[in-house]
Amino acid sequence: MMNPILRRLLLSSAMFMVISASLKAGEVELVEKPDDSVNNSNYVSNRDPLKETPLIKLPIGSIEPEGWLKRKLELQAEGFHGHLMDISRFLKKEENSWLSPEGKGKRGWEEVPYWLKGYLNLAYVLDDEQMIDEAMVWIEGALNSQKEDGWFGPDKKRSGVATKLSGRDDLWPNAIMLFCLQDYYDVSGDERVIELMTNYFKYLAKVPEDKYLLGYWPKMRGGDILYSIYWLYNRTGEKWLLDLAEKNHRRTARWDEDVVNWHNVNIAQAFGEGATYWLQSHENSDLMSAYSNWQKVRDIYGQMPGGMFASDENCRKGHDDPRQCVETCGMVEEMLSDETLMAITGDTVWADRCEDVAFNSLPAALTAEMDGIRYLTAVNHVKSDDQEHNPGIQNGGPMLHMNPHRHRCCQHNFGHGWPYFAQHLWYASADNGISAVFYTDSKVTAKVGKAGEEFVIKQTTKYPFDGKVYFEIASGKPTEFPVYLRIPGWCSSPEVMVNSEEYAFSNQDDGGFVKISRKWQKGDTFQINMPMKITVKKWTENHDSVSVNRGPITFSLKIKENKFRSGGTDKWPAYEIHPASDWNYALELADSPEESFELVERVWPSDQMPWTHEGAPIMLKAKGRKIPQWQLDRFELCQELQDSPVKTDQPVEDIKLIPMGAARLRISAFPTAGHGENAAQWQPPKIPELLPYSASASFENDTLEAMYDQVHPESSGDQSVHRFTWWDHRGTKEWVQYDFDKPKAVSKTSVYWFDDTGRGRCRVPQSWKLLYKDCGKWKPVKTRQKFGTELDKWNTVSFEEVKTESLRLVVQLKPEFSGGILEWKVD
Known part of the structure; x- marks a missing residue:
């Protein structure tokens, strides 16, 4: 039987051609992806021999987010991330080796570039001059640290966590700082970045192959360096960089062959390395490795909603229940990988996967005000406290505590999630057009058409809670260029209107784009309507549990939250969140499960905070029965799921479901209630006798x-x-x-x-x-x-x-x- 991933890639093009044959002569049509047989003349794109990508990331500043996303970014700046230099000991400037021209001092590992990667981009997206000035202290520190031999950053005293590497053997922290420098160059055009990266890569080119990418972290995450090598090659054309790229690929853990490591952040960050190298190798197996890696992880550990997988540090055999967690770091790295693969492949499945994490997982990993963060978050997560839950989860320590002072890697690294998402709402297309990929209130300023005419397009929507998206050309001289509107994989019947002309499509269930090709001018409008239906997904490989969805949103049981201070400081307190209502419900489903729910649409929150109990603009009314035996287990975690349907004699109750991302405590993978011979008796958690x-x-x-x-x-x-x-x-x-x-x-x-x-x-x-x-x-x-x-x-x-x-x-x-x-x- 043909691999379903390969079948999707081979057949989707033919399917689109059949559908589009009945449409108006070429103005509005369905396509698999933007045309990548041409090269964008308005923005830096791949040089030969690298494959052209269907989509190209726009320069920082091209996209201005509005609405809930802008508010999310403002909250991040106002919250602990925007003030982490006052909280984290790793960001203290005194004796910081990232600020030393000689690379000497303390605190020279990943924390500074992790934080700066998010902070710098947050500053740029918000156009916050004070934040930009703070970020520039660290950018200048990196630029001024380069040695004559090309090395930059902390030197001999560098040492990190879970690694025996020290000094220059550890290439991992510099790999992160390269992203920061590229983003700075994107805004400034400062040629010192090109000079530093050229000299640094010349240094790496001279490192003997057996000494290159030593150690755990560099080897696992070498794909980040590969991305930066291609970035520089596309701006300088220096052919020796392609030789370095090949060496980098050879020495990186072989993600192009299999899932070679089960650490959750390594997976989320590196599973697509083969697809990046495919740009140079042109070998289909390299491209396909990103698809197969993603699928393998989900088949074993991701049989649950929310876009992630069970890996509370590492995936562990037998620990695949929705009560297992994933790191906040893993969430943001998954989003960035998906955004990058969206550009490389043009395959809208990567946008679907990115949204799944962005809307259903990431918001709940922090407090709504973004003044606290927890290391781990689960799909079924009923208590967020300051206690240790090991070995129910892999690590010891208070990993579920909403604490701005702890969770070292996630504390510093989560910050790039929302700023990078904001920068990928729109992409340029290879054929000099523009593509709306992630829908949210925003404004884009982009060069389009053969002459590079500047257009401003405004987007207005309540997505992801509503499927209607409106666009208006705010400025631009009459110019021919294509506009691409992404069709999510869950949408089977998109409707498009261009000015006053309407177009409807049916039986469309494989994503892709609506391509609108015409001469555009100021005042033109267009819109896409993606009808959202309530669906129920059965997770047959996880005890026949179910999740409830509408469009890209998955729903959780609404559990009343008792949030109270637990440690921290007066300025930056830490919080616990305990359940203040019952959570042990099975869903009572009708014969047609989708008919079991009633949609309640609420007033849009005036504070632009829809990821809260109070602000969620949609809710579902449902029926449920309690399972009295379903309790916390001996590790004080939600007991693992058992087979559904579950036999329960409890009465049917009215329950409410809210968007999963709005629920810091949640049950999102539900058992179902049943009766008769097919229903199983729920076994209470085994609490072993306390042996002395x-x-x-x-x-x-x-x-x-x-x-x-x-x-x-x-x-x-x-x-x-x-x-x-x-x-x-x-x-x-x-x-x-x-x-x-x-x-x-x-x-x-x-x-x-x-x-x-x-x-x-x-x-x-x-x-x-x-x-x-x-x-x-x-x-x-x-x-x-x-x-x-x-x-x-x-x-x-x-x-x-x-x-x-x-x-x-x-x-x-x-x-x-x-x-x-x-x-x-x-x-």
Whole structure:
């Protein structure tokens, strides 16, 4: 059977030609994508031999967002991101190595360029002179730091998180700063950027291949450097840059072959590297790797709404429920990848995927006022507190806390999400036209037509809550050029009006564009209407749960939110959000599920804040039944879903659903209520008996409970199960102990050791023994068997039966290594 992705690419063009044959002679037609057989003469686009892209990002300042998006950007500037230099220790100017011409000092890793990437673009989009001045301090710092050999930025003292790299071996932070410099050049035309990047890439070209892109972060995210190499090549035409691009691709993790890493931000940021390289290689397999990578991740871990996937740091086998989270960093990197792939391919599926994240996930990752952020957000997320939820989620620490002072990477990096989205509302097309891709109130000033005539087009809409979008040519001399209007994949019957002429299309379910080709002039109007229907999607691979959608919006149960201060400072407090109403509902669906809901349209919020309970302009009335057994589990997380339909004897209640992005607490992947033989009984969460384990040391992100949770690992390096470790004690003598509630006869023990060779510093112990307590003294058990330290198996020891109140397992850790246990059984 043909791959559905390939089938889409091969057949969509033919489908469009058949549909467009019945339309007026070429003025309004359906097309798969803008014509990429020509080269845009008004904007910098790809030079030979790079493939021309159907769409081209417009220069910063071309697009002025209005309405809710502008308010979102203003809130970001007023919130903690706009003042992060007063909050974050990494942005302190004193001794900051990003401001040192010699690259000396402190705080020289990713945090400064992460923050600047968003802050600079936010300043430009809002045209805020004070913010621009602050950003320029850091831009000048980078420009003034270049050495004679081409290196720039922090030098020998650079060191980061989760990496052994130091100094110049770590190319990752510079890769981010290159984006900042490109954006600055886009506005200023400052040739110092071209000079710096040319000299820096000459430096990289001289780095021996076996020394290039060393280490975890640079290797995973080398695609960002590839993008910058092509950016510079398109402005200088220096052929040696193509050789560097090939070396960069060879040394980058092979995302063109498979999903090579399961860290959520790496996936979101790098899954499309092959498609970027396709511009040079022209190999279809490179292009297709972006599609197959995206699909593979969603097939395994993304069987849920919201556009993302279950990866609360890393994807973990068996942890694919909608209660698992994803990083805020992952959301904004997914959006940028989708925006970039939209330009490279012209395939509107990438815009659909970007909107899914932008409208349904990102707004809820921060407080509505954007004065707090949480590291992790889930599709089914019923409590946002300052507690640790490990190992229910992978990391320890208060990852669900809305706190502007924590969550280091997301705290600095989330900021580019909305500014970059605003810059991609419109694109230039390869055939000197203009394309509206993401619909929201805005104004675009763009050069169009063969002569590059400047046109201003205003867009007015309540999208994504309403499907009507209006456009007006505000200025421009009569000029022929095409206008492209994106058709979302959920829209089957778009309607278009050009001045007073109407065009309607049916059976259109594969995205694409409406292309309007004519001589445009000031005063012309056009509009697109995309009827929005309520739909119910069944997630057959996730317990037959369902999600409810209308257009690009997915809905969540409206859970009353008790938001209160929890830490922080008076100026920048942190918040917890607890549920103040029941959340454990199954949907009661009619035979035709879509008929189970009533749309309620509300007055548009005067404060332009639709991503709140109060401001949401649409709502659904629905019916639901409580599932009393569905509760928080032992990790204080929403219990994982079970098979639907669910048997419940609770009465039918009226419930309300609001847009998922407006719900900081939400149930968006619902079980359904049922009756009879096909309905399953919901099992309450298993709360294990609190066994009296203790240890000489225990890493805060691990748990003693792992040793008796009865979840058996597949190997000693199994990252999908919970673990106990003595980290960061290394080479020492350590112990774990089990105290029985009363003396017990025991004669056998089994241990499954943890060992993360290749990933970390835990190994099986050098040796171990078992002691039992007798009259207050520890004595060794008597056995002729070996105390095994074998990998990937149970190490079982039988011994002479003893009756004791306590057992202690004592290990001698290997020199320079720590160790741990995945499971410990006593019989």
